[in-house]
Amino acid sequence: MANIRDVAKEAGVSVASVSRYLNKKGYISEDTKLKIRKAIDKLEYIPNQVARSLTTKQTNFIGLIVPDITNPFFPELARAVEDIALSYGYTVVLCNSDEKSEKEIHYIDTLKQKYVAGFIVTTNQLRASHYEDLNVPLVALDRMIHESIPTVSSNNVDGACMGTNHLLDSGCEKIVFMRGPKGLGPADDRLAGFLKAVEGKNVQTHIVESPFHFGESEMIAKKFLTEIEGVDGIFASTDVSAAGALKAAHSLGISVPDQLQIMGFDGISLGGMLTPGLTTVAQDIYKMGALATRILIKIIEEIEIDERVIQVPVELVERGTTRSVHR
Numbered sequence: 001m002a003n004i005r006d007v008a009k010e011a012g013v014s015v016a017s018v019s020r021y022l023n024k025k026g027y028i029s030e031d032t033k034l035k036i037r038k039a040i041d042k043l044e045y046i047p048n049q050v051a052r053s054l055t056t057k058q059t060n061f062i063g064l065i066v067p068d069i070t071n072p073f074f075p076e077l078a079r080a081v082e083d084i085a086l087s088y089g090y091t092v093v094l095c096n097s098d099e100k101s102e103k104e105i106h107y108i109d110t111l112k113q114k115y116v117a118g119f120i121v122t123t124n125q126l127r128a129s130h131y132e133d134l135n136v137p138l139v140a141l142d143r144m145i146h147e148s149i150p151t152v153s154s155n156n157v158d159g160a161c162m163g164t165n166h167l168l169d170s171g172c173e174k175i176v177f178m179r180g181p182k183g184l185g186p187a188d189d190r191l192a193g194f195l196k197a198v199e200g201k202n203v204q205t206h207i208v209e210s211p212f213h214f215g216e217s218e219m220i221a222k223k224f225l226t227e228i229e230g231v232d233g234i235f236a237s238t239d240v241s242a243a244g245a246l247k248a249a250h251s252l253g254i255s256v257p258d259q260l261q262i263m264g265f266d267g268i269s270l271g272g273m274l275t276p277g278l279t280t281v282a283q284d285i286y287k288m289g290a291l292a293t294r295i296l297i298k299i300i301e302e303i304e305i306d307e308r309v310i311q312v313p314v315e316l317v318e319r320g321t322t323r324s325v326h327r
Contacts, residue, residue: 002043011039024301060090062296063111065104067123069096071212071240072268073285074122077141080289081120088297090117097123105130112136118296121145137299141292143185150299150308152292156186156265159281159314160193163235163263166279166316170261170323172233173203176224178210178217178245180237190237190265206231210241217244225252225260232260239264239271239280246274246321262321267314276320284312 004022008015013032020026021036028036039045062085066074082092093116095107104123111119118137131138131145140151167175177194180187191207198205206228210220217236221244225231236242242264246256254260256276264271267282291310298305318324 002045004045006043007036007039007045010043011035059115059117061093061111061114061116062090062293063093063095063107063116063119065095065097065107065119065121065123067097067099068212069094071238072270073238073240073266076268076285077122077289080286081141081293084290084293085297088293090297099123108134117300120292120296137296139292139296139299141288144309147309150295150305152288152295152310152312153186154283154288154314155311156189156314157193157196159265159283160190160235161197162193162314162316163265163281164194164197166318166322167233167235167261167263168197168201168203170233170257172261174206174228174230175203175233175235176206176208176228176231178208178220178234178236178241180210180212180241182209187237194235210236210244212238212240214240214244214247217241218248219244221245221248222252225249225254233263234260235263235265237265239266239268239278242278242280242321243270243274246278256321257323261323264321267317271317272319274321279319279322280317281314282317283314288312 004018005015008018011018013035017028017032018036020028021033064078064081066078068074078094085092093111097104097107108119112134116136120139120141121131122142131149138149140149142153144151144153177191179191182188206224208220208224210217217240221234225248234242234245236245242262245262249256249260249262256262262278264278264280267280267285271278271280291312295305
């Protein structure tokens with residue numbers, strides 16, 4: 001196998017020049033770059049990533065930290081991150097934190113010791129100062145950590161307004177909003193959007209806290225559907241919770257959408273597989289993951305980024321759990 005000295009000899013340049021080219025450190029003329037590139041191609045030279053990481057204190061690994069890999073939203077997000085990272089020559093290391101700060105710290109510290117190139121974080125369990133002090137490129141995805149950290153998310157407030165207005169236009173008069181955990185940015189924003197939409201409207205509302213978990217959401221929905229008389233609309237903060245509510249309604253013999261209309265939020269593939277299909281406020285999950293990855297790679301490669309906070313628009317996807325206002 002060819003080594004760095006062989007490349008330097010073939011290109012007619014110094015070993016130091018080849019090293020600067022491979023590590024993207026220091027000035028190299030375009031003519032020298034071309035010679036080195038031709039030599040690498042001719043010799044089929046493959047850089048030793050371990051040796052390079054010891055020299056540059058950086059690998060081509062990107063750490064992706066998610067809160068719950070069992071929630072279908074996050075694997076769909078991870079797919080986008082992996083696709084884009086791979087196209088730029090980076091490898092993604094997926095870490096599941098289970099919403100536990102000690103697990104997140106463990107993953108961050110371990111990957112830093114392995115000279116990870118950067119992190120994409122979809123959790124916010126730690127204090128903002130902890131993330132800011134990492135001294136490693138970092139992008140927040142889905143959940144804002146701090147305004148100083150580049151962030152890609154959806155417009156959760158507008159999305160919740162859109163979904164609520166659809167329920168109102170479809171004739172709902174008593175709506176239960178299954179909000180996510182308190183203190184979680186997207187959940188708080190979706191609650192704010194719901195409250196904004198119902199303000200001043202002739203509608204009864206109930207707000208119930210529910211985790212982003214299918215089984216627990218099903219039990220919570222079954223409880224309030226039994227205890228609160230006349231509920232004709234449910235807006236769940238995630239599609240997973242909405243799916244739990246749909247199962248609860250089925251087990252109680254409540255017809256959807258004739259007696260009860262259900263709205264989700266996320267746009268995961270699962271929503272279209274349910275019967276009836278789930279009406280939802282759909283995020284562009286793939287676009288979010290792709291944007292976050294491109295921003296992180298720009299930061300890693302010291303390319304200036306145009307925007308530090310990006311909100312991706314959402315859209316209403318009508319399916320069978322609500323009555324169409326166009327009928």
